[in-house]
Amino acid sequence: MSYQIYSHVLPSATPGTQRILKAHHFGEAGARPKVYFQAGLHADEWPGFLVLNTLLRKLKKADDAGLIQGEIVIVPVANPIGLAQNFHGYIPGRFAFSDGGGNFNRNWPQLGAKVEKRIKGDVTGDIERNIDLVRQAIHEELCLLPETTELQGMKKTLLALSMDADEVIDLHCSGEACMHAYVAQEFEEHFKPLLALLGAKVALSELETGAASFDETNVSVWRDLKAHYAHLIPWGSRSLTVELRGENDISNAFAEHDAQALFDYLVLREVITGKAPVIDGSEVEYYPLDAMDLVKAPCAGIVCYHKAIGEAVEAGEVIGEVVNLMDDDVETSSYPLIARTNGVFFARVQRRLVVCGESIAKIAGKEHLAFREIGKLFED
The missing domain is CATH 2.40.50.100 (RNA polymerase II/Efflux pump adaptor protein, barrel-sandwich hybrid domain)
Structure with missing residues (x-):
């Protein structure tokens, strides 16, 4: 499959209005590894917009050269609802004005128990078959999620695009900050190369935060199943939240650096054909989130x-x-x-x-x- 763009229409919140999520797809559908990127789930955090825009340009060249071996999905603007909350030039995009309010990156649907119920009795010693079994069960449960409201539709669409990915990379930022990330304890070593490429020296290591955030939701099913089936259910998805410095750290120079780091990481994970980058993770330091x-x-x-x-x-x-x-x-x-x-x-x-x-x-x-x-x- 060549480079394609799909527009996903969200439920109309009010008469005469409609918003879309635009997803950029590279590689053959179903190819592995699959990596998913998104930016701006907190709609007042904008550095990721320019980073993914720059990454898209690099991926288009790689696609033209026939270098993409896996599948890449990018949603460069993940929250059009929050972006529309423009109040006299100020966009308070962290919390929803409608649908009960609340943080856009909290309380995402947790599917672990429902997926476990679906696959119970079907898990075997064939690990690859088990991964396919879980992904199919996740897909079936996602189809049942409600999409009556605009926010429900947005969450359902983003999960449908991401939950079968091998890796999920959610781009955020802080008010003022150095480059850092929130990483599940289980994935510290796995994501250390990415953090090294980005130049992050601080990473917060987490287990159960209680937030039910987007990145946690993508791996929570696998974590829940591993508690029941141990090695028979490997990690079918790994995710992290990258904090791209501060809100105003937006420039072509930053975007070029960060997009190149993401591109090099895709080469490292053999999603893109190329010479693997040399990784020096000696400056990446993990700190427990509870500390x-x-x-x-x-x-x-x-x-x-x-x-x-x-x-x-x-x-x-x-x-x-x-x-x-x-x-x-x-x-x-x-x-x-x-x-x-x-x-x-x-x-x-x-x-x-x-x-x-x-x-x-x-x-x-x-x-x-x-x-x-x-x-x-x-x-x-």
Whole structure:
């Protein structure tokens, strides 16, 4: 199959409106390995748009040269609903305005129990047959998902495009941050080459976050089945979330670097024919997600940081301050932001006016923090 573009029409939310998801397909349908990319599920996170646009240009050349051996699916704009939430030039695209609201990357349909019920009694010692069995069961369950609302239709479409992929790469970004990623513990070694190519030095290692995010949903079926069938059900999908630095880290230079890294990774995984890149993963460091300190604003006001993104910090160190604009005594109106772990200061919110109690900075540490609860590791 040559390069093709498919437009998936979402249910109309209001009279006279309609949105689409556009999926770019390379390679023969059903070829392996299959890799799926998407960007902008949080519709206010835009670096991935330009990265995937640049990657598409590279893939078109590879396709013309007959170099694509596997299958590649790219959805460069994964959330047209969120992008339409334009409020006087500001796009609050992290949360849905309709369909009950909520974070666009939370509470995706979990299919593990239903798939297990479908395949029970049919699993054999033939591992490849078992993978096909699971993928067929996933497909059947996806067909049964509701698509009455626009958001339901969007989620169903994205899962239908991604859940049979060998690898799922979901591109996001933070407010201000260095390149980093969220990776399931089981896939740390598998994705280390990708992180090395991207230049990420920080990766958060997770197991059960409790978020039911898009990338977790793609692997949760396989994780659930492995608990029942162990080696008889191998990993049929591996996924991760890549955070492409900060919201404003958008340029042709960044896009070229990141797209080339993704292209080289496809060569490494033999999706594209070519000379495999040399990988040096020595600078990629994994940090447990339950050891990540979420630094909270002690009061409302203006935040000023004393530490730069990427700097090492120590527990007890002051990384910044929040100036309370309503204090009577301006001489004592600054309140410190104190690190609660040794680690790397890798992300913070972009705006400088903060709300009392909100998480405004992240520090990747190595030691479990008592206030970080397994299964509830993400805040909205």
